[in-house]
Amino acid sequence: MPSEANGQSIGAGALLAILRDGQARTRAELAQLTGLARSTVSQRLDALMSHRWVVTTEDAISSGGRPAAAFAFNENVRVVLAADLGATHARLAVIDLGMSVLAERAEELPIDRGPEATLDWLVAAFQEMLAETGRDQTQVCGVGVGLPGPVEHASGRPVNPPIMPGWDDFPVPEWLGERLGAPVLVDNDVNIMALGEHWAAGPEVDHLIFIKIGTGIGCGIISDRRLHRGAQGAAGDVGHIRVPSSDALCRCGNIGCLEAVASGASMAAALRAAGVEAQGSRDVVALMRAGDTRAARLIRQAGREVGGVMASIVNFFNPSVIVLGGDIAEAGEQVLAGVRETIYSRSLPLATQHLTIRASELGDRAGVIGAAVMIVEYVLAPETIDQTVTG
């Protein structure tokens, strides 16, 4: 039981954090949970209600049988605009604070059109989607964006992104913030997908690795329930880890990178060299589904190569869940089997004892859900809420 002295540090934000599990609670319940005096709980609740973060629900029955007001988190009070921009396609969503998708849109949108054209389109699409949901810009609490390249987290600017001509150092947060009137957070697409998959896996999962096998290969790391970005935001770049058996030339200039043997781009290239028409990762999976044995063999082998790299990561990081996503993961068991086979044979038994290796739960939606998680965790962080309600 926390003491009242400790309780003084429990501000409005911490009280809201308790209510975010969706359960309504009475003043007495909140006083008991926090160790705060009931009068202090009332003050905090008044502050939260004046900003509509909390609403009263139907009367709850207290232990004495007398109705007592219960207080609940108001999931509908604000919305998040979420964008997952890939190399060639974009997915957008309007999402509430309880992670319900209110509107969604997916379109072909080549990122190499450059930042102004892409972001102009994004702003117009978001405005239309807000109108569809009957919301307006004043209800937007933040804009979360995933980009298919390295992003410096502090500034939200792309850093030498290889497939995004014209985007290097472009001030995406300022540009969008001016037009949409809300804070903007930007991260790379794999990190936001990891956030989305971690949200889907549930808060009891502390350590999760999300690996995306698409045109390239990358992974997002959730450590102690937080995204681990590393010193420069480059953590998780497993695509350029050396695979011992390979001497294939990688687009980064090195020899034998994982990406050079197991990515969708490398498999499509191998198929083309064998005289099979394949442009990218989706074609490789489509060929496998159509019964092409060369495509199936490549995908299975790619799973083993990815598993080989992941086996070292499992020993090093000891995750409890590994989630596979990206276009190649759509191949399902063909790729999962290879990944599992190698991880289980090469990792230490203690590290794999309770390890789950599975396909993405959210599929194409992982990015927009993760972008919304990024914003919600920022906006509803207890210290941010404390500042909002007192300032």
Ligand SMILES: [Zn+2]
């Ligand atoms: Zn490389």
